[in-house]
Amino acid sequence: MYGEPQWAVVGDTYPVGCQFSDKIVYPEFFEANPDYSDERYNTKFGVYSENCGLDQVKMSWGHDEYLYHVMKDYLPKPALYIIRYHSFYAQHREDAYSHLMNEEDYENFEWVKKFNPYDLYSKVPIPPDAKSLRPYYEDLIAKYLPKELRF
Numbered sequence: 001m002y003g004e005p006q007w008a009v010v011g012d013t014y015p016v017g018c019q020f021s022d023k024i025v026y027p028e029f030f031e032a033n034p035d036y037s038d039e040r041y042n043t044k045f046g047v048y049s050e051n052c053g054l055d056q057v058k059m060s061w062g063h064d065e066y067l068y069h070v071m072k073d074y075l076p077k078p079a080l081y082i083i084r085y086h087s088f089y090a091q092h093r094e095d096a097y098s099h100l101m102n103e104e105d106y107e108n109f110e111w112v113k114k115f116n117p118y119d120l121y122s123k124v125p126i127p128p129d130a131k132s133l134r135p136y137y138e139d140l141i142a143k144y145l146p147k148e149l150r151f
């Protein structure tokens with residue numbers, strides 16, 4: 001694992017503060033995470049309550065969480081769900097954290113699932129031409145975001 005502690009390894013994202021699901025990719029490595037044996041965090045609900053809603057749940061760090069915090073004041077909810085939870089495979093593919101989900105989460109996870117075909121293994125072997133694509137993305141940014149972002 002190149003010397004990183006378990007919690008610094010990204011890929012799937014998952015809730016922290018409650019038991020790690022064995023549906024998260026490479027679950028055997030969670031034994032190396034100090035939270036694994038901490039009684040405050042290693043029960044089904046941990047620090048949370050039943051169906052509290054994912055907005056109450058802290059997620060592991062990764063590009064999902066980073067971009068969510070950058071965009072949270074600017075994009076509509078379905079888009080924010082896609083950004084924040086697209087790597088949360090243990091839920092959107094395996095249903096392993098339904099006990100933390102509320103109605104709003106279920107409704108918006110329909111969008112997360114629609115996005116999924118464009119996530120893992122959807123990339124082409126030839127790198128895209130960043131220069132020719134740039135105007136397209138700059139137009140999108142200009143359409144949906146203000147000139148300066150607050151976060």
Ligand SMILES: [Fe+2]
Pocket residue numbers: 063064086087
């Ligand atoms: Fe991603």
